[in-house]
Amino acid sequence: MPKPAMGAKAHASATCTAAAPPPPTKKPSKSKAAALDPIQIEAKRRERADKKEREAKHKAAAEEEARASGLSAPLVDASGRPLYKPRQWGMVKGASGQSFPSEEKTRLKILSWNMLAQGLVRRKLFPGSDALRWKDREAGLAAELTGHAWDVACLQEVDRQHTHGETLRAAGYSHIFAKGYPQKQHGLMLAWRTREQTPASKSPVFEEAPVASQTLFYDDEEVSTGRTGCSRITRNIALFAAIKFKQATSAAATPSASSSSPKGLILATTHLFWHPMHGYERARQAGLLTQALNAFRIRQDAEWQDWPTILAGDFNDQPHSATYSLLTGRDVDSESLQELLQSRVVHQSIDEREHKRAKGLFDNGKGKESANSDANEGADAAIDGGEEEEQESGGEEEEEAAADDQMLKNCRTATAADDLLTFEELQQLNTIFPLTKTAKSSPRHFRSAYATSYPDLEHPSESSNLFSSSTRGRERWDDGSWQEGVSNNPHLHLAGTPAGAEPMWTLYSSLFSLTLDFIFLMPSPTTQHWRRTPDDAPDAQTEDSFPKITRLLRTHRTADIKEGLPRRGVCVSDHIAIGAEVEL
Secondary structure: OOOOOHHHHHHHHHHHHHHOOOOOOOOOOHHHHHHOOHHHHHHHHHHHHHHHHHHHHHHHHHHHHHHHHOOOOOOEOOOOOEOOOOOOEEEEOOOOOOOOOOOOOOEEEEEEEEOOOHHHOOHHHOOOOOOOOHHHHHHHHHHHHOOOOOOEEEEEEEOOHHHHHHHHHHOOEEEEEEOOOOOOOOEEEEEEEOOOOOOOOOOOOEOOOOOEEEEEEHHHOOOEOOEOOOOOOOOOEEEEEEEEEOOOOOOOOOOOOOOOOOOEEEEEEEEOOOOOOOHHHHHHHHHHHHHHHHHHHOOOOOOOOOOOEEEEEEOOOOOOOHHHHHHHOOOOOHHHHHHHHHOOEEEHHHHHHHHHHHOOOOOOOOOOOOOOHHHHHHHHHHHHOOOOHHHOOOOHHHHHHOOOOOOOOOEEEOOHHHOOOOHHHHHHHOOOOOOOHHHOOOOOOOEEHHHHHHHHEOOOOOOOOEOOOOOOOOOEOOOOOOOOOOOOOOOHHHOOOOHHHOEOOOEEOOOEEEOOEEEEEEOOOOHHHHOOOOOOOHHHHHHOOOOEEEEEEOOOOHHHHOOOOOEOOOEOOOEOOEEEEEEO
16 A cells, blocks of 8 residues: 655644644642642641541441440351340430540449249240240350340349359359249349450459348348238249459459449349239338348448449339339329239238248248258148249249239238238338438439430430330230220320330230339439539439439330240340440
């Protein structure tokens, strides 16, 4: 192919060049323009530095939030299925931005859980459950028991004590255990952290052994010399312990020797009598608990007199009940009062006990055997309905549940000789009396952690997951008055009150859906210990009588448990664990 002439090519190029417009003058870029101004340069540097600092703080806060919320991935079974459904520790409004307590404050998480003793599992009580056999529950119990990042725990219906004890010890917790009588297989347990989770952990840790502990036996506890006011033998107990913080390390949130924070904690748990119709006995037990716990903490010359006191457990009564009202200082409504007065009867177990005691065949109810242990064991079986929990057979719970739990069975009208307590005496028994005259204005009743702060959790809100919420469903499977698709909650009138702010459910089985478990804070025996300044107003003194609540363990939504508990992958007890973080 012939090449084009050099001249022609040059001419064409020249023609194109001449036709093109002159190139535009480039404007200096913003960055170059800014580079010309030292003030703007410095401002940009400060902006970038501030951004990095904000990002670092946000990351640290997120890491702390994840740690504090206890949202680490749960353990899974062999098929990869979670052993329980984890839940978040929600921050109380006003506590955000304070992820790290000051050196003068200690934050600790309290857990309370009725674990459903294996010896009390009955298939007819939990129809449709896939978690009734021990082999289907063991791993789930162990995983959730150590899975909520708690520091102290109040546990009820604990059997297989050796198994659960080993789980706790391996996770860095110490514990004590008590039961209502020697042959009983389940009881109460208190546990507390004795080992830091990580070298950088901010969790408080306690000494291995309690400074002091006490078991309260309700059946024999006297309200005055020679008078118990007991209406039925129930074998229920309470358990207290004073536990001391270990000396602070550089990283831990444990108070130092120079800190003004308390040097320990008084922890208490109970499991009150279960039968719905025996409200009097529950109110009596609650009052005995109040007085005994107060006496324990103000014991003369005790080093724990000014330590915060936490009471948590299964109270077997709901927020509208007389028991809850008496404990928290709320007025008892007319319906609850009527139910309580109607339950002032005497069960046949009282008469049987007195008969056996007269013959020297019965123990004192405190786990001490009588001289005739064989006869004594037979008496226990007669009163408890033949409880043989080693074989996982029936007990007092099944005996009554098999009948009608809406009737008072095997009871007689109380006489003057029975010396049961009047309502006014029950009110007095459930009142906390101050240690000193200067504390006369102190609160006289317990404060519920959830009732105080559950509606105030930061996003997401729990306002639709409360005891008084209109979406709360039926409490009993056999409630004939219940109508689907209609708001039937009989507790709507409690909306806006502390009682109405308790969780919607703490027990959810196929047959019953109830709120029975609570975490209570006991007011300080002296206002001076909690006052921030000498000039605090009376209402501030009252507020300072209680530890500050900073987080609550969110409870399951109904949609997550609607198939009924126990349920593998969700919770293998019929009760859900509840929890509160407090600042001391």
